Each structure stands twice: as C-alpha cells, then as structure tokens.
Amino acid sequence: MSETIYRRMKDLPSTHLLGAGTAACAGCGGMQALHQIYDVFGDKTVFINAAGCMTLLSVYPFTPFSGSWLYSAMGSAPAGAQGVRDALDILLAKQRIPAEEDLSAVVLTGDGSAYGMGVSATSGAIDRNLDFLYICYDNEGYGNTGQQFSSATPHGAKTATSEGAAGYPGFKKDLFSLWVANKPAYVATVIGSEPLDLARKVEKAKQIKGPRLLLALAPCPTGWGFDPADSSAIGHLAVKTGIWPLKEYVDGRVVHNKIPRERLPVEDYLQKQQRFAHLFRPQRNEALLQEIQNRVDDYWDKVEPE
Amino acid sequence: MTRQLMTGNAAAAWGARLAAVDYVPAFPITPQTEIIETLAAWFDDGSMQGRMTVLESEHSMVTAAGAAAATGVRVFTATSSQGLLHAMEMIYTVAGWRVPFVLVNVSRGLSAPITLEPDHNDVLAARDSGFLQLHCSTCQEVLDSVLIAYRLAEHSQVRLPIIVNQDGFYLSFTREPVQLPDPKQARAFVGDFDMGGLGFRAGMPESQAVAVLGGSPYSYFRYECHLAMQQALNAYDEIAGEFEQRFGRYHGVVEAFLTDNADYLFVMMGCFATKAKHAVLQLRKAGVKIGLLRPRLFRPLPEWRIRDICRGKKAVAVIDQNLSLGKGGVLHAELTSVLYGQSDMPAIVASFIGGLGGRDISQEEFFHIAEILQDAAISGQTPAPRLLYTQTEFREFKKLQAIAVYERHESKEQPT
Ligand SMILES: Cc1ncc(C[n+]2csc(CCOP(=O)(O)OP(=O)(O)O)c2C)c(N)n1
Ligand code: SF4
Numbered sequence: 185m186s187e188t189i190y191r192r193m194k195d196l197p198s199t200h201l202l203g204a205g206t207a208a209c210a211g212c213g214g215m216q217a218l219h220q221i222y223d224v225f226g227d228k229t230v231f232i233n234a235a236g237c238m239t240l241l242s243v244y245p246f247t248p249f250s251g252s253w254l255y256s257a258m259g260s261a262p263a264g265a266q267g268v269r270d271a272l273d274i275l276l277a278k279q280r281i282p283a284e285e286d287l288s289a290v291v292l293t294g295d296g297s298a299y300g301m302g303v304s305a306t307s308g309a310i311d312r313n314l315d316f317l318y319i320c321y322d323n324e325g326y327g328n329t330g331q332q333f334s335s336a337t338p339h340g341a342k343t344a345t346s347e348g349a350a351g352y353p354g355f356k357k358d359l360f361s362l363w364v365a366n367k368p369a370y371v372a373t374v375i376g377s378e379p380l381d382l383a384r385k386v387e388k389a390k391q392i393k394g395p396r397l398l399l400a401l402a403p404c405p406t407g408w409g410f411d412p413a414d415s416s417a418i419g420h421l422a423v424k425t426g427i428w429p430l431k432e433y434v435d436g437r438v439v440h441n442k443i444p445r446e447r448l449p450v451e452d453y454l455q456k457q458q459r460f461a462h463l464f465r466p467q468r469n470e471a472l473l474q475e476i477q478n479r480v481d482d483y484w485d486k487v488e489p490e
Numbered sequence: 491m492t493r494q495l496m497t498g499n500a501a502a503a504w505g506a507r508l509a510a511v512d513y514v515p516a517f518p519i520t521p522q523t524e525i526i527e528t529l530a531a532w533f534d535d536g537s538m539q540g541r542m543t544v545l546e547s548e549h550s551m552v553t554a555a556g557a558a559a560a561t562g563v564r565v566f567t568a569t570s571s572q573g574l575l576h577a578m579e580m581i582y583t584v585a586g587w588r589v590p591f592v593l594v595n596v597s598r599g600l601s602a603p604i605t606l607e608p609d610h611n612d613v614l615a616a617r618d619s620g621f622l623q624l625h626c627s628t629c630q631e632v633l634d635s636v637l638i639a640y641r642l643a644e645h646s647q648v649r650l651p652i653i654v655n656q657d658g659f660y661l662s663f664t665r666e667p668v669q670l671p672d673p674k675q676a677r678a679f680v681g682d683f684d685m686g687g688l689g690f691r692a693g694m695p696e697s698q699a700v701a702v703l704g705g706s707p708y709s710y711f712r713y714e715c716h717l718a719m720q721q722a723l724n725a726y727d728e729i730a731g732e733f734e735q736r737f738g739r740y741h742g743v744v745e746a747f748l749t750d751n752a753d754y755l756f757v758m759m760g761c762f763a764t765k766a767k768h769a770v771l772q773l774r775k776a777g778v779k780i781g782l783l784r785p786r787l788f789r790p791l792p793e794w795r796i797r798d799i800c801r802g803k804k805a806v807a808v809i810d811q812n813l814s815l816g817k818g819g820v821l822h823a824e825l826t827s828v829l830y831g832q833s834d835m836p837a838i839v840a841s842f843i844g845g846l847g848g849r850d851i852s853q854e855e856f857f858h859i860a861e862i863l864q865d866a867a868i869s870g871q872t873p874a875p876r877l878l879y880t881q882t883e884f885r886e887f888k889k890l891q892a893i894a895v896y897e898r899h900e901s902k903e904q905p906t
Contacts (some may be wrong), residue, residue: 230690232557242700244707252690253697254560256553257583263550267515267557268690270541274512274563278539281562285691305553308546 190224190383197223197383203248207240211412213403213419214238214321216376218292221319221398224386227251229290232264234302236294237327252287259301262309265289265316288317288390295322295336298399299357310366310395317389318397323404324356331407338427339479340472341459343407349462350472355479360399364433369394372432375401377419381430381441388434401428409458421453426480429487440487447484450477492670498661499524501629501668502568502594502654505636507532508676509592512540512563512683515554517547519573520606521658522596526568548577555591556584556651560698562689564640565591570658571598571612578615584651585620585715587699590643591651592636593621597760598658599847607848608658610760610812614820620715622652622722623788625759627745629666631786632656634733634741637671640680641729647721649686657761659848671737679736719790726787743792745784748774749799752781754863755806755836756856757825759785762811762845769856778860785821793828800829804867805838807859809878811845818875819843838866844878851878 189195201222208215214237222229229251233239235258242253256264269289275281293302298320309316325331325343332345335357346352363371369392372385382400389396403418405411410418422428426447431440451473454460463469496504502525506514514533516526532538540563545551548569559565569577574595584591597608600615613623624639626632635654643652656662671679690696702708726743734740747767749755756766763784773780783799783806785792800806810819817823822841829835842859844851855878866873 227695228692230561230696239701242697244700244702247695247697247700249697250695252695253700254557254690255699255701256557257579260550260553260580263545263553264557266543266545266550267513267554267559268561270513270515270543270554271558271561271563272690274541274558275561278512281691285693287690287692304546305550308550311546312543 188384188387190380190387193380196220196379199223201227201250203250206248207243208237209404209406209412211405211415212237213376213415214294214323214400216415217321217374217382217400217402218319220376220379220382221386221400224383225288225290225317225390228286229288230254230268231290231292232256232261232268234258234261234291234293234297235328236296237323238292238294238321239328258297260305261291261293261297261302262305262314262316262318265291266309266312266314269315289315291316291318293320294327295320295324296326296334298322299335299359307366310363310368314395315393316395318395319400320359320397321400321402323402323407325404325407327404327407331404340463340476342462343459351459351462360431360433363397364438367436368396370396370432370434371399372397373399373401373428373430375419375423375428375430377416378423378430385432388432407459409461410456414456418453418456421448421456424448425450425453426484427453429483443487443489447480450480493667494670495665496629496668497524497663497665498626498629498632498656499596499663500528501633502636502656503528503532504670505633506566506592507538508671508673509564509566509637509640509680510677511538511566513558513565514540514542515551515558515565515567516542516544517551517569517573519548519570521598521662522568522570522573522594524662525594525596548573549580552577552580552584552593555593556580556587556589559589559591559651560587560688560690562683562685564683567591568594568596570596571600574612575600575615581616581621582619583699586711588649588715588718589651590640590649592639592643593651593653594632594636595653595655596658596662597655605847606658608660609846609848610655613653613655614812616653617789617820620650620719622648622650622719622790623655624652625655625786625788626661627761627763627784629661629664630668630739631741632661633668633670634737634739637676637680638729638733638741642722642726644684645722645725645729646686648718648725650715650718650722655760660761669737669739675736679733723787723790723792741786743785743787744795744799745782745786746799747782747784749781749783752779753804753867754778754780754860755783755800755803756780756809756859757783757806757821758809758811759788759821760811762809762851765851765853766809766856769853769860772853773857773860778864780860791824791828796825796828797832797835800836801834803836805840805863806836807840807842807863809842809844809851809859813843813846822875837870838863838872840866840873841875842878843875849878
C-alpha cells in the first residue's frame with residue numbers, strides 16, 4: 185500500500201464537506217470524528233444511517249451532507265448498504281450508469297446498533313463480503329434515547345439504566361475482535377482527537393474493497409457528563425491511559441499504531457466524567473478502580489511492542 | 491403464449507422473470523421457498539440477468555429490497571408468515587420511502603401454535619403499512635398479478651411497494667394450467683423501470699427518508715401516501731384494461747361472480763373463493779339466488795365497487811380466513827365499514843371465520859351458510875359471528891388429547 189499522504193497536520197483536508205449548524209450537541213466527539221472522516225473519504229458516498237443521534241443530522245428539508253443519505257432503521261443499516269451496493273453493481277453491469285456515477289456505501293450508526301441490534305445484519309454483510317464502509321461512533325451508550333447502557337458501555341459507568349453504586353455491571357464488548365474474527369478487509373479504531381492517525385486510516389479504508397469498519401470512540405459531553413470544551417482533552421486521555429487503543433487490522437494482522445510508553449493511570453480519564461463520579465465520591469471505590477486499571481494493564485501486557 | 495402446468499410458486503417466479511427484475515433479495519421460509527429456488531436456478535443458468543442476494547433475515551431482506559429500489563433497479567422478493575412479521579418494521583419503513591417493488595406473500599398461519607398451513611393473518615398484519623395488496627385465487631392470477639403489480643407500483647401517481655398474496659399449499663404447491671405470456675409481450679406491457687428521477691448517483695446528491703420535526707410535515711407525508719393509495723384505484727382499472735387487451739384476461743379490482751341478480755352473497759378473498767364459486771353454482775341449481783364477491787385489491791379497498799355489488803342484496807356472509815383476536819374477522823369489519831350509512835345496503839352482514847391454519851371449508855358448510863343467510867333475511871336478525879368448526883372435529887381433537895394423556899399415564903406405570 186502506498187505511503188500515506190497525511191504526514192503533518194497541515195496535510196489534512198480543510199474542505200468541511202459536512203455542513204455546519206447541525207442538531208448535534210456542542211463538543212460531540214462523534215461529530216468531530218465524522219467531520220474528519222467525511223473530508224478524507226469524500227462525498228462520493230451514500231450514507232445509510234441507523235436510528236441514533238446522527239439521524240437528526242438530516243432533518244427535512246435540510247441536510248449537511250453534500251453526498252447522499254438514506255435513513256433505514258436501527259437494526260438493518262448494513263442490509264441497506266447491501267441493497268444500495270447490489271443495485272449500483274447491477275446498474276454498472278447493465279450499463280445504465282457510467283462508472284463515474286458509482287458511489288461508496290457507508291453505514292453510519294452508534295454503538296447501540298453496531299454492538300447490539302445491528303450485529304446480525306453486520307455479520308451477514310461480512311459473510312457476503314459486502315463492499316462497504318461501516319462507521320460506528322461509539323459513545324458507549326444509547327445516546328439518542330438519553331444514555332442508557334448498551335453493550336459498548338464500560339464496566340462501572342453510570343447510565344440512565346445503571347444508576348446503582350456499582351454502575352454498569354457488564355463489560356464493554358470487543359467489537360474490534362468480533363469483526364477481526366471474521367477476516368474482513370479492514371478494521372480500525374480511531375478518535376476525533378487524533379486527526380492524523382484518523383486521516384491515515386480513512387485513506388487506507390478508502391483504497392480497500394470489502395467490509396471495513398472504522399470504530400471511533402466518541403466522547404459525549406451530554407451522556408458522559410463533562411464540559412463540551414473538554415471533548416478533545418478527554419479523547420487524548422482515553423488514548424494516553426490506554427483505555428482506547430489505536431489499532432488496525434489489515435492484511436490479516438492487528439497492528440497497534442500508538443503504544444503509550446508511559447501510560448497515565450486510568451483515573452485521570454475517569455475522574456473527569458460524571459458517569460464515573462461514584463468511583464471517587466463520597467469515598468473512593470478502590471476495588472472498582474483497581475479492577476478497571478487491571479483490565480487495561482492486562483490488555484497492554486499482551487500487546488507486543490512493535 | 492404457451493400453456494403449462496405449474497404451481498402458484500412457479501407462477502410467481504415466472505411473473506418476476508417476465509417482468510425482467512434486476513434484483514432479488516431473498517430468505518427462505520415454507521411455503522415460499524420454491525419461488526426463490528426457481529429464481530436462483532434461472533439466475534445461475536443465465537435465463538435471468540441480474541442478481542440474487544440471500545440475506546440473513548427478512549428484516550434485512552426487505553431493507554435491501556427497499557434500498558435497491560431507491561437506488562434505481564427493479565426488485566422482486568417473497569416471504570410468508572413469520573417472515574413477513576419479522577420484516578414488519580421494514581415493511582412500514584420502505585412503504586414510507588415510496589419505493590416500488592413487488593413482494594409475493596405466500597400466506598401461512600402465524601405462531602403460536604406454529605403451523606405451515608395457510609390463513610390470512612400474516613398478510614393482513616401488513617394492512618396499514620402502505621403496501622398495496624392484491625389477493626389471488628388461481629395460479630394464473632398469481633402470474634398475471636405480478637405483472638400488473640409492477641405497473642401499479644411504478645405508476646407515477648402511486649410509487650408504493652405492493653404485496654401479491656397467494657394461499658400457501660392450496661396455491662403454492664398445486665399445479666394448475668397457466669397461460670405463459672410471450673416474454674416480449676410481457677416485457678412490453680411492464681416496460682422499463684422508471685425511478686421517477688430518484689436514485690443515488692455521484693454528483694447528484696439525494697437524501698431519502700430523512701427525519702421530520704413535528705406533526706405537520708409528518709402528517710403531510712403520511713397523507714401523501716394515503717392519496718397515492720387512492721390514486722392506485724384509477725391506475726389499476728387502466729392497467730387491468732390494458733392487460734386484458736394484450737392478454738385476453740381481465741382481473742378487476744373485485745371479482746363479481748353471479749352477483750347481478752343475486753339476493754345473497756358470499757364475500758371472501760384468496761383461493762378458497764373458488765370453493766365458494768362451486769357452492770354458488772350448486773346453490774343456483776337448487777334455486778338459491780346467491781353470488782360471490784371477491785375483493786382482489788384489498789389495499790386500496792375498492793369501496794364504491796363493493797357498495798355497487800352489495801346494493802339491494804338481502805343478506806351477505808363474509809367468510810374470513812383470519813381472526814383478529816378479541817374482535818373477529820378483519821374482512822367483516824372492513825365490509826361493514828364500507829356499507830354502513832349507505833343507502834340500500836344489505837341489512838344482514840353475517841360473519842363467519844373459517845379456514846384457519848389451512849382448515850378446509852367444505853361444500854356443506856357453504857350450503858349451511860347460505861341457509862343461515864336465508865333465515866336471517868326472513869327474521870331480520872343478524873346471526874352471531876361463527877367459527878366454522880364441526881362437532882366431529884371437536885370430538886376428534888378431544889380424542890387426540892385423551893390418547894396423549896392416556897399414553898403418558900401408561901408409560902409412567904411401566905416398570906423401569
Ligand atoms: C427498533 C427500535 N427500537 C428502539 C428505537 C429507539 N432508539 C432510537 S435511537 C436509539 C439508541 C441508539 O443508540 P446508538 O446506536 O448507540 O446511537 P446513539 O443514539 O448513541 O447515537 C434507540 C434505542 C428505535 N429507533 N428502533
Ligand atoms: S448525545 Fe453525545 S453522541 Fe449524541 S449528539 Fe450529543 S454529544 Fe453527540
């Protein structure tokens with residue numbers, strides 16, 4: 185694969201393909217990532233969206249997308265991508281449209297769909313080796329309905345449906361590995377606060393055919409409880425504490441793109457968010473904090489240094 | 491034009507082939523499987539040009555169908571029963587997208603208890619979705635209806651998806667002689683797929699099915715769908731007329747069999763209506779002035795045609811092959827709402843529920859219903875709704891239960 189064209193911040197496109205003035209919350213980490221992805225990927229796309237926060241980007245009769253958009257339903261956006269892709273292939277094969285009019289099918293969903301309700305449709309699309317890009321902005325809960333827990337919610341987080349002292353009892357599902365196990369064309373984790381890493385991965389994904397996932401951790405001021413101005417800072421902390429490993433699966437192997445040499449303690453990240461406040465007040469929940477730290481340490485212990 | 495013996499399922503597949511569909515998203519379910527297997531073989535051997543994609547569920551299948559139609563190709567798909575229900579969220583959704591395609595539903599009763607045999611509760615669950623509905627009673631009608639359905643769904647004033655319904659087993663797996671239209675003539679009748687300017691193309695951004703805020707735009711779009719449905723009535727007459735000119739077979743919005751000078755009517759949908767027709771002929775011989783009214787188009791409901799036919803009749807019997815639990819027959823409720831408050835309508839609209847889960851309706855039962863109608867016309871009393879179920883059936887069912895209990899009891903007593 186060719187060398188990346190994104191070496192320095194000034195190489196990044198500033199096209200701002202996604203229009204301003206959307207209904208997303210201020211400081212939305214999902215929007216931050218989406219803006220950048222769209223600029224690199226370009227607007228020869230049709231987004232197939234599932235129910236979630238981003239559904240409110242296109243509200244009749246306006247749209248911030250300079251490409252196309254189709255809202256489907258919460259459980260079947262990848263099947264919508266299948267229909268669009270198949271139809272475009274048929275139109276090309278029957279020469280009813282010229283090659284220049286072809287588009288990329290891009291699924292855009294939150295974690296609720298990507299990790300949960302839409303898994304069956306996603307799994308089918310991967311089985312069929314569908315040529316599509318799946319963008320999941322992972323705000324670690326059902327954001328649009330008021331931040332209830334999803335299967336992407338981290339252990340111990342308070343959500344609207346895990347208000348108790350221990351927070352969410354489950355563990356964040358490993359969607360990256362779930363995809364990788366099925367040998368898709370490309371899988372990468374990204375975050376809006378790391379634009380160079382993100383741009384390189386989007387560029388890569390653009391050049392590959394087949395099922396591709398961009399999994400973007402989406403710091404969510406509204407659901408996580410922090411000041412919108414701190415969105416990027418929270419994103420940096422997610423990477424520096426090792427909570428959000430930046431990695432990709434390509435050519436049959438998983439590569440970590442940034443191995444934090446000196447990882448910050450996870451509590452630097454946790455204590456900045458209301459959803460983890462119960463771990464610190466009225467008294468520190470040492471056991472739970474340690475458990476979270478241990479899981480992160482265990483993860484990195486298994487990562488081979490490059 | 492050639493004549494062939496074929497099942498209702500084969501007739502549905504032939505309809506899709508003659509309409510030169512581009513795309514078939516599929517998922518198997520009995521008794522629909524033969525349709526997709528037939529189409530798969532035709533795609534494989536090159537008799538059909540296009541693509542079949544087997545999805546992992548009907549929810550995805552209908553999503554893909556709608557998305558492909560929205561991208562600009564002609565789509566065909568088929569399902570039954572639980573499959574239609576599993577797709578129901580998307581059935582409503584794609585109708586709202588205003589994308590035309592044809593879905594053949596091979597009717598089968600719904601769980602629970604699970605059964606493979608037919609009734610109409612599956613297709614009627616989609617009644618208010620925005621899909622048009624055509625109900626067939628012969629294999630020939632299945633084939634013809636698929637061709638008509640494409641014209642109707644793609645009509646510039648309609649642009650809605652459509653369900654062509656046939657009864658599982660009774661039609662799906664029964665061979666009947668079917669006139670196979672000449673492919674060129676069929677193609678000329680159906681025409682090329684016209685997206686009406688929609689479709690996803692580079693350089694031509696298109697947003698579909700976006701969110702609305704507030705009840706005002708929502709009401710607007712829902713009402714537009716409703717008006718499109720109503721437009722479909724006029725469009726249907728035109729298309730059915732053209733079909734008759736080309737192929738010599740007329741399929742009206744309703745089938746009216748010996749209704750003109752009738753005092754009494756059977757009203758029913760689907761292939762059991764052919765049994766009712768046979769009963770009508772027998773009853774006519776015995777001097778009972780009875781006819782059959784069979785709505786083919788169920789959505790939109792051809793209300794004025796139904797009123798025309800019912801006008802002046804003494805009593806009608808609606809025989810529903812469905813049961814709206816806690817209410818009764820769906821067609822009965824539909825019919826009474828069409829007739830109520832109109833002048834010169836039959837005073838007696840009796841309700842019978844029969845044929846659930848494939849239960850047969852015998853000729854004797856049709857005769858019995860005719861008797862009930864005649865008595866009701868004299869007494870002026872509407873008879874109570876009735877489930878067609880005989881004493882003998884009841885006794886046999888109880889006997890089965892008793893045997894099962896006895897066997898269980900017996901096996902317990904056996905030494906271990
Ligand atoms: C079948 C179905 N069930 C429930 C909903 C309600 N609903 C709308 S958005 C949403 C949450 C989606 O969560 P996620 O995918 O994480 O996206 P986010 O809202 O966080 O952007 C839910 C449950 C729905 N639209 N459809
Ligand atoms: S709730 Fe969170 S993810 Fe949703 S728009 Fe607001 S900030 Fe973004």
